[in-house]
Structures are given as C-alpha cells and as structure tokens.
Amino acid sequence: xxxxxxxxxxxxxxxxxxxxxxxxxxxxxxxxxxxxxxxxxxxxxxxxxxxxxxxxxxxxxxxxxxxxxxxxxxxxxxxxxxxxxxxxxxxxxxxxxxxxxxxxxxxxxxxxxxxxxxxxxxxxxxxxxxxxxxxxxxxxxxxxxxxxxxxxxxxxxxxxxxxxxxxxxxxxxxxxxxxxxxxxxxxxxxxxxxxxxxxxxxxxxxxxxxxxxxxxxxxxxxxxxxxxxxxxxxxxxxxxxxxxxxxxxxxxxxxxxxxxxxxxxxxxx
Amino acid sequence: xxxxxxxxxxxxxxxxxxxxxxxxxxxxxxxxxxxxxxxxxxxxxxxxxxxxxxxxxxxxxxxxxxxxxxxxxxxxxxxxxxxxxxxxxxxxxxxxxxxxxxxxxxxxxxxxxxxxxxxxxxxxxxxxxxxxxxxxxxxxxxxxxxxxxxxxxxxxxxxxxxxxxxxxxxxxxxxxxxxxx
Numbered sequence: 001x002x003x004x005x006x007x008x009x010x011x012x013x014x015x016x017x018x019x020x021x022x023x024x025x026x027x028x029x030x031x032x033x034x035x036x037x038x039x040x041x042x043x044x045x046x047x048x049x050x051x052x053x054x055x056x057x058x059x060x061x062x063x064x065x066x067x068x069x070x071x072x073x074x075x076x077x078x079x080x081x082x083x084x085x086x087x088x089x090x091x092x093x094x095x096x097x098x099x100x101x102x103x104x105x106x107x108x109x110x111x112x113x114x115x116x117x118x119x120x121x122x123x124x125x126x127x128x129x130x131x132x133x134x135x136x137x138x139x140x141x142x143x144x145x146x147x148x149x150x151x152x153x154x155x156x157x158x159x160x161x162x163x164x165x166x167x168x169x170x171x172x173x174x175x176x177x178x179x180x181x182x183x184x185x186x187x188x189x190x191x192x193x194x195x196x197x198x199x200x201x202x203x204x205x206x207x208x209x210x211x212x213x214x215x216x217x218x219x220x221x222x223x224x225x226x227x228x229x230x231x232x233x234x235x236x237x238x239x240x241x242x243x244x245x246x247x248x249x250x251x252x253x254x255x256x257x258x259x260x261x262x263x264x265x266x267x268x269x
Numbered sequence: 270x271x272x273x274x275x276x277x278x279x280x281x282x283x284x285x286x287x288x289x290x291x292x293x294x295x296x297x298x299x300x301x302x303x304x305x306x307x308x309x310x311x312x313x314x315x316x317x318x319x320x321x322x323x324x325x326x327x328x329x330x331x332x333x334x335x336x337x338x339x340x341x342x343x344x345x346x347x348x349x350x351x352x353x354x355x356x357x358x359x360x361x362x363x364x365x366x367x368x369x370x371x372x373x374x375x376x377x378x379x380x381x382x383x384x385x386x387x388x389x390x391x392x393x394x395x396x397x398x399x400x401x402x403x404x405x406x407x408x409x410x411x412x413x414x415x416x417x418x419x420x421x422x423x424x425x426x427x428x429x430x431x432x433x434x435x436x437x438x439x440x441x442x443x444x445x446x447x448x449x450x
Contacts, residue, residue: 001309002288002290003288004288005287006287006288008287008333010333010336031331031334034329034331034334035329038329038330038331039310039311039329042309042310051287051331053333055334079323102399103398103399104324104377104380104396104398104399105311105314105317105324105326105377105380106311106326106399108320108323108324108325109325109326109329109330189398189401190312190398190399
C-alpha cells in the first residue's frame with residue numbers, strides 16, 4: 001500500500017515546527033514515530049499534503065523529574081519509556097503500559113506524544129495517563145498551555161488540541177511505591193485492548209469502553225465510600241456505552257470492564 | 270528529495286519520493302530482497318530490519334525518516350559469506366519452514382539479543398511477538414535464538430567480530446544451547 005503523495009519537512013526545532021504548522025495550515029500533519037499516522041496514510045484514511053517531522057528533535061525527547069512530576073518529551077519512544085529507571089520507579093504503571101504497546105519493533109518507533117494525539121480509545125497510553133492523572137504541555141502560537149488527560153480526549157480519535165498546536169511534553173505525577181494494577185484483554189499478539197483497565201490509588205481508567213478512555217467514576221465513588229474492591233468493580237461499566245465489533249458485543253465489554261477493573265484494583269498485572 | 274543513509278555499511282545517496290517506504294527502498298532501489306513485504310500493516314514483522322541497531326518494521330518507516338542513519342538487512346549480517354551466529358543457529362535448529370518470515374525473524378532476534386544477550390525462553394517468545402510465522406514454526410525459532418544466545422551473539426553492528434567466527438564454533442554454540450534448553 002502506497003500513501004498519497006506529500007511533501008516532507010524535517011523541523012529544526014519545536015518553534016520551527018509551529019511555524020511550519022502555521023504556514024501549511026490544515027494540509028500539514030506532524031510526524032514522529034509514524035506508527036499511527038503512516039498506516040492510516042497507507043490506507044488513504046489520511047492524506048496530508050505535508051508531513052512535518054518532529055521525531056528527532058532532542059528538545060522533545062527525554063525524561064526528567066520536576067518536583068512532584070515526571071516530564072517526558074512527547075517524542076520519547078515506548079521502548080525508552082518502558083526501560084527508564086526513573087519511570088519504572090516513580091510511575092511504574094506508565095512504564096508497564098508502554099511495554100505493552102504493540103510489539104518490540106513498534107515500541108522502538110512509536111512515541112508517547114503520538115499515541116496521545118492519535119487518541120485511540122483502545123490504546124494503552126491514553127488509559128494510563130488518565131489513570132495517573134497526568135497532563136500534556138501543549139505548544140501553540142499563543143505559548144504553552146497545560147491540558148489534563150480528562151480534557152485532552154474529546155472524541156473518537158479526536159483531541160482538544162487546536163490547529164497549529166503540538167504536544168511537547170507529558171507530565172505525570174510521581175508516585176513511587178504506590179500499589180497499582182493494569183489489565184489488557186487481547187485475543188491476538190500485538191493487538192489493541194478489547195477492553196483495558198488501569199487502577200492506582202482509587203482511580204480507575206478504562207480503555208475501549210466508549211469513544212474516549214474513561215474513568216470508572218461509579219466504581220471510584222463506591223471505593224471512596226468504603227465499598228469492597230469486589231463491590232466497587234461491579235460498578236465499573238456504569239454509564240458506559242461501549243462499541244461493538246467482531247471481538248465483543250456491548251454486554252461482553254461491560255462484563256470485561258467489571259472483571260478487569262476488579263483485577264486492576266487487586267493490583268494484578 | 271535527496272536522502273543520504275547507510276545500508277549494510279555502504280553510504281548511499283538517492284533521490285526518493287517522501288512517500289517511499291523503507292522496505293520498498295531496500296528492495297527496489299538497493300536491490301536487497303531479504304526484507305519481505307508480508308502484511309504491509311506493521312503486524313507480521315517480515316520486513317524487520319535494524320535502524321541504527323534497533324529492530325523496526327520497514328513497511329512503516331519512510332525512507333526519508335532514515336536519513337543519516339544506518340540500516341542493516343539480513344544481507345548485511347552474512348558478510349563475506351560467513352553466517353552470523355543467529356543465522357547459523359536458525360540453520361542448526363531448523364528455525365524455519367517456508368522461509369518467508371525468516372529474514373525478519375532473524376533481524377528481530379539479532380535486535381533482541383543486542384538488548385538482552387541472555388534472554389529466558391519467555392523473553393525470547395515475548396521479544397519475537399512482532400514476528401509471525403504462519404508455518405507455526407515458533408518452537409524451533411525460539412530454540413535457535415536461545416542457542417545463539419548461549420553462544421554469545423555480538424551486539425548489532427559488531428559484524429566484523431561476528432563474521433570472524435568459524436561455522437564450527439557456531440555449531441558448538443548451538444549444541445551448547447540445545448543441551449542447556
């Protein structure tokens with residue numbers, strides 16, 4: 001499969017990328033690892049006329065501690081994230097999640113910023129960021145703004161990013177030593193979750209239970225009110241309207257959400 | 270646009286379309302046919318090559334994204350007709366059937382062993398998750414990778430060291446791995 005023709009520009013800096021986005025407008029797409037965008041372009045589901053490559057900008061890679069948060073460059077690969085001692089110590093749920101994306105080759109190319117911007121409700125990292133209460137630093141013509149995970153995912157494969165903006169860094173609260181759980185139900189190797197659940201300190205996030213990654217708020221409130229894990233997990237699918245496909249109908253997805261939320265709350269991986 | 274990169278140790282400069290995939294560049298421009306186009310959807314791993322020593326699926330990398338980097342294909346492992354230890358181990362353990370997945374499988378294994386020189390069987394199976402063998406030949410493939418690991422496979426890029434080894438030594442390593450399995 002061959003993508004429609006396009007022009008390619010390697011950005012020299014994040015500022016340069018913003019200038020390019022501004023000049024090309026809606027015809028341009030940002031490219032980092034390309035492991036979400038290129039498959040869509042090969043299928044002609046996307047046909048941007050310009051790709052702006054930000055995948056090798058040093059200023060958008062790397063992981064550092066900043067007070068109570070980890071700051072992760074948007075172009076940091078899943079493999080780097082999964083192997084990072086800092087992330088494994090301070091946000092092990094995120095390191096684990098990154099290590100489950102696709103397969104080793106995909107993790108060598110795919111980036112955290114790309115995965116979040118792609119906003120696939122079945123993907124690992126959007127669910128992980130939501131469970132952890134993280135946020136993204138967004139660069140645009142008007143400067144930098146911080147967008148919480150709750151506010152980032154606006155719809156099916158849709159974010160609240162404005163045209164001309166790019167995700168530059170990801171911020172995640174540092175939570176060393178806290179118990180967490182992560183469940184990803186798949187039928188095939190290197191597949192997306194049919195349903196996923198991630199839990200840490202009473203927060204529960206679900207993957208593929210709707211058009212965006214979701215908090216299991218009824219279950220969270222029950223836990224906060226003193227319910228047992230088993231009782232709370234029974235409420236994990238409350239208020240969700242998951243889609244149906246050949247893998248699972250709605251009832252089965254709801255069942256999976258309850259079971260996987262319980263296992264995640266039991267801190268199983 | 271003009272792109273400069275290294276392919277199996279050779280510096281190249283070619284005029285390519287931005288949309289030209291790395292796997293098509295390798296096969297059609299460079300004439301290197303080891304990397305296969307299998308699924309063409311980042312799933313099967315038949316197109317796996319090393320980019321700066323790291324395994325990638327070349328059906329989902331643009332040639333222009335590889336600018337300034339070093340690409341290694343299966344052809345680049347067996348310099349001067351001497352099998353790389355992973356290739357020798359695949360032969361020793363009969364880690365192939367029809368052979369279509371083999372170049373990608375070998376490159377994924379070389380990449381895996383450069384990151385984890387002494388993997389467990391589970392780590393080998395997980396490390397090859399991105400490579401499908403439709404002959405259901407995984408058992409011998411895993412044995413081959415373990416055999417190669419038991420013999421000590423040089424890091425990706427250390428080709429000169431690899432090719433200095435004798436086939437007999439590779440065979441001994443493979444047997445040692447089999448005995449230890």
